[in-house]
Amino acid sequence: AQTVTQSQPEMSVQEAETVTLSCTYDTSENNYYLFWYKQPPSRQMILVIRQEAYKQQNATENRFSVNFQKAAKSFSLKISDSQLGDTAMYFCAFMRGVGGGSEKLVFGKGTKLTVNP
Amino acid sequence: DVKVTQSSRYLVKRTGEKVFLECVQDMDHENMFWYRQDPGLGLRLIYFSYDVKMKEKGDIPEGYSVSREKKERFSLILESASTNQTSMYLCASIPQSGQGTQYFGPGTRLLVL
Numbered sequence: 001a002q003t004v005t006q007s008q009p010e011m012s013v014q015e016a017e018t019v020t021l022s023c024t025y026d027t028s029e030n031n032y033y034l035f036w037y038k039q040p041p042s043r044q045m046i047l048v049i050r051q052e053a054y055k056q057q058n059a060t061e062n063r064f065s066v067n068f069q070k071a072a073k074s075f076s077l078k079i080s081d082s083q084l085g086d087t088a089m090y091f092c093a094f095m096r097g098v099g100g101g102s103e104k105l106v107f108g109k110g111t112k113l114t115v116n117p
Numbered sequence: 118d119v120k121v122t123q124s125s126r127y128l129v130k131r132t133g134e135k136v137f138l139e140c141v142q143d144m145d146h147e148n149m150f151w152y153r154q155d156p157g158l159g160l161r162l163i164y165f166s167y168d169v170k171m172k173e174k175g176d177i178p179e180g181y182s183v184s185r186e187k188k189e190r191f192s193l194i195l196e197s198a199s200t201n202q203t204s205m206y207l208c209a210s211i212p213q214s215g216q217g218t219q220y221f222g223p224g225t226r227l228l229v230l
Contacts, residue, residue, distance in 0.1 A: 045221035
């Protein structure tokens, strides 16, 4: 079974600074996807960024980027120029790549990020 | 934009009551999921459905059942609510070709007294 580990329950960062959230996972699969989801205090979970395991290039979305280390099974999220609106719970998630949309997501326990003014 | 809605944001029920949580998506997605979110535990999958009238157990199905009579609607049922089912419940949907990006509803915070 796949597992996802987020070792930082809480983190804080000053506005405009850079912060990195850690995620490691365990799988014997070769074809899979990795995700970072954000859940602001209003509770609507939204996708931040996704990475296909077969792609060597790290995914980026504006101020969000990942460091995907497949051999080390590590998938960290870097947030640059942190903004107050980045305050949220961040969940790392894994999905096998074989079953299409019916594959379930396996989530880590989350990291609570607070951006301080 | 994909929209996933849940019938209630907050719900208070008594122990032993039968509780229905409703989820509706408007994008004709085949797959729908119910998660439970608890502090320090992350999200855990209760049930999912990949088609009308089809369902699969997730990691923590005990004490729950589901119903999917129409493609757009996926209901979670607590047959006899207990205090340990006090939690946040999140619904999500994804098309069969969705490659993992699930769309979530706003969540229902359930308190069982």
